[in-house]
Ligand SMILES: NC(=O)C1=CN([C@@H]2O[C@H](COP(=O)(O)OP(=O)(O)OC[C@H]3O[C@@H](n4cnc5c(N)ncnc54)[C@H](O)[C@@H]3O)[C@@H](O)[C@H]2O)C=CC1
């Protein structure tokens with residue numbers, strides 16, 4: 037996909053964690069115009085650097101010393117790395133909970149001023165699809181994964197209040213090439229809109245700790261972004277173009293979590309192994 041047609045401001049060195057993942061692979065390409073140097077990192081295998089503008093730096097987020105070295109020399113971070121689905125708590129603890137603590141400690145030590153955190157709709161997953169909530173609604177995490185993202189948002193708030201590090205926590209809905217089911221007609225976030233939201237999150241002059249819902253301009257939405265209006269995010273895409281294809285799927289039973297809760301099936305996962 038092409039880069040934005042305008043010329044955004046440029047950072048010196050931008051760190052992208054989770055760069056081997058689904059969104060990381062997409063953003064590795066699309067964040068390129070935003071920095072002189074893009075440092076890409078993951079615990080999984082990464083494609084080699086595509087040119088002198090990229091540094092490939094493998095790292096396990098659970099390793100505090102390694103994360104400290106990873107962050108050194110960066111002026112901003114887009115943090116996608118971690119377990120991205122519901123899993124046993126011990127896995128989430130290492131990658132997501134320890135991981136985000138290590139990341140912010142390193143940001144503090146190395147003077148990083150701006151973080152974009154890939155939070156998730158699963159911090160509020162137990163709200164019903166019949167409800168509309170904003171960023172100030174009490175969190176209702178729908179599992180260990182959602183709890184870890186909720187913790188991540190608290191870490192972001194703490195490091196702003198205590199150390200002045202600014203963060204935009206993007207509660208991403210469902211960012212995939214297309215919405216895969218009826219629920220995602222409401223939660224879908226196109227890659228183009230995700231990129232635009234990250235750009236706003238990196239370059240809006242003052243964000244403190246802003247929480248924003250990462251969704252495209254879908255017809256039926258459950259989230260109100262007025263509290264993040266200062267970002268100036270204006271989604272360009274809508275799930276509506278996929279409606280006929282999605283609605284050709286068999287209907288979802290009325291008692292299926294996918295038809296009841298904003299977090300869908302995540303609300304009904306686990307326990308693991310006991
Ligand atoms: N794709 C989506 O619709 C949504 C994504 N998100 C969040 O956005 C981020 C990216 O999501 P995806 O690309 O879809 O997930 P993904 O699972 O494809 O990518 C996550 C990456 O993090 C890496 N990772 C896991 N544990 C790690 C560790 N200990 N150290 C270093 N790296 C580690 C994985 O190897 C993987 O490449 C995740 O934080 C996810 O929770 C949130 C809501 C929705």
Ligand SMILES: O=C(O)[C@H]1OC(=O)[C@H](O)[C@@H](O)[C@@H]1O
Nearest residue numbers: 120121156157158209210223
């Ligand atoms: O709720 C959703 O659709 C998405 O939310 C997430 O946080 C997950 O990382 C992603 O795998 C799900 O598909």
